Amino acid sequence: MAAASNRAARLTKLVSDLKKRYKPTAPPQRALFETILFATLLENSPPDVADKVFSEIESSYYDWNEVRVSSRSELAEHMKVLSDPNGSADRLKRTVQSIFETFYKFDLEELKKQNLGQAVKTLEGFDGVTPFVVSYATQNGLSGHAIACNGGVLIAMQVMEIITEAEAKKGIVPGLERAIPKSKGVEAMLVLHEMGVEVGRNPYGAAAKKLLTELDPSCKDRLPKRPKPPEPAPAEEAPAAKAPVTDKKGPKESDDKKAPPKKAATPAVDSKAKATPTKPAAPAKKAPDKAPEKKPAAKAPAKKVETKKPAPKKAAQAAKKPASKKPAAASSTAKKKPATKASAKPAAKKAADKKPAKRKPK
Incomplete structure (x- = not known):
């Protein structure tokens, strides 16, 4: 219980510190279907950039069905300004395809009439949606209380020891909605998102390290460290391991060179070869002996x-x-x-x- 209360206090302090740094603007209100698709673009990218890309896609395609049948590479061409164009294009295409296969239309307003828990389960069942997309759609499309956290937010909270590594892998921040009231949920989500975009852009860069140490000076020893690439080392050692194989061929060649002295024993083989013709000579003599026996028959x-x-x-x-x-x-x-x-x-x-x-x- 003490750990939970400590986490809530640290979350509240973090949000208040971020409000002093960032002054984001709330995104425009959209229908539930468009809100879900916008969230696939917003994850890991600034809100204003994601909003421009979303508007470009709406104007570039006739309808959402044309987006559904478009290739990922084609969609990614419109998303080059995002932090992750390929990932955003993949999430968008999979989500549109899954919603169409479920409802055979591009309208989800009927989910607002359902119980919030049931509607959230429906959102979680769509292919391509992430915990960030579900939380954002719950807050901005279903009027629920959920605060979306992108990858950079999870990294920052893990470095500050607000969440564990296992919780970061699941993409959740337990107790966040309890620590932040619903009335302040949208603002908290926006400032946390800004921090996450800055950290997620390059967790190992100087800007991210400076931001994290300013928010929590005690995290100097826990800052993200660029992982050492151990895989290339074995790949380079592999050819080195093959080199001894070539060396082994060298000794074999030396053995072959030593082989000629062994041919001294070959005279014995030649003597045997000479002995073998004497054996057929015996039957050759017997042949004339049998010949006279045939003459009386003549x-x-x-x-x-x-x-x-x-x-x-x-x-x-x-x-x-x-x-x-x-x-x-x-x-x-x-x-x-x-x-x-x-x-x-x-x-x-x-x-x-x-x-x-x-x-x-x-």
């Missing part, structure tokens, strides 16, 4: 020559002689059959010898 046709057409009677006589020998062959094994062929040859020769013997008596 003599087979000689048998046909012997079987010339002699006198049939003599052939019959020669056939009768081996017939008497066949019983003996039958008693022997089947392997002796070639012997019968051998015996047939001398029988044929005897028959040939006997022929001239018969012719002598004539």
Whole structure:
């Protein structure tokens, strides 16, 4: 409870100090739909600059439907004077598209008839809206009590230790609406916004540091510090890591150079290579041994020559002689059959010898 009361007191003091510095003017009143779109441009930019850009967009396009179908880059061309042209163009296009897809029209006046809490939930459901847009539309479009805080306001309050880092990431300042009454809400929002624009333009610059130390002298040690870029360092070390790989190739080349001495062992391989041809030489000698075995087979046709057409009677006589020998062959094994062929040859020769013997008596 003491921390909450301390926060409220510090918020009240901060707003009163800012009123002495800035004398902003209230923005013109617009319909709820236009108020939401204006808030997408106002975030992080001065109110007078955002108002000029909004008027230029209204005059440059036929209607909001043409804005809806336009590209982000085209919209950003009209927003170059804003602090964040690309971000503002993205928020504007997404918000217009989301509202059209929800209501199929560009008029949200009916939300004013609803309960404030229900209307705020509807605003939070639109794509592209930020906590800043919701708070600004609640205050200026729905007549609610909400104070919008841009990114620079959150940075300043975190440096002053009014809010925590977690609260800054969520984009909220708890207790702000309780510390500032509704009657002074619009003025408080405007002076806080001016501070946020100046700090958010360059949190690490001399102007921002001077402003923060003047508002809170105790924050000298908590001023925003430009983060050191650690990512580029590993990127540069990556090629250095590849360098050893190239060095490893060097040793490999040296090993290759040492390889020639190892070739001294190659004579053993050559001796083996010489030994291998001797093995096929052995089968080469066996080939001629088998060749003579085939020659007797070539003599087979000689048998046909012997079987010339002699006198049939003599052939019959020669056939009768081996017939008497066949019983003996039958008693022997089947392997002796070639012997019968051998015996047939001398029988044929005897028959040939006997022929001239018969012719002598004539």
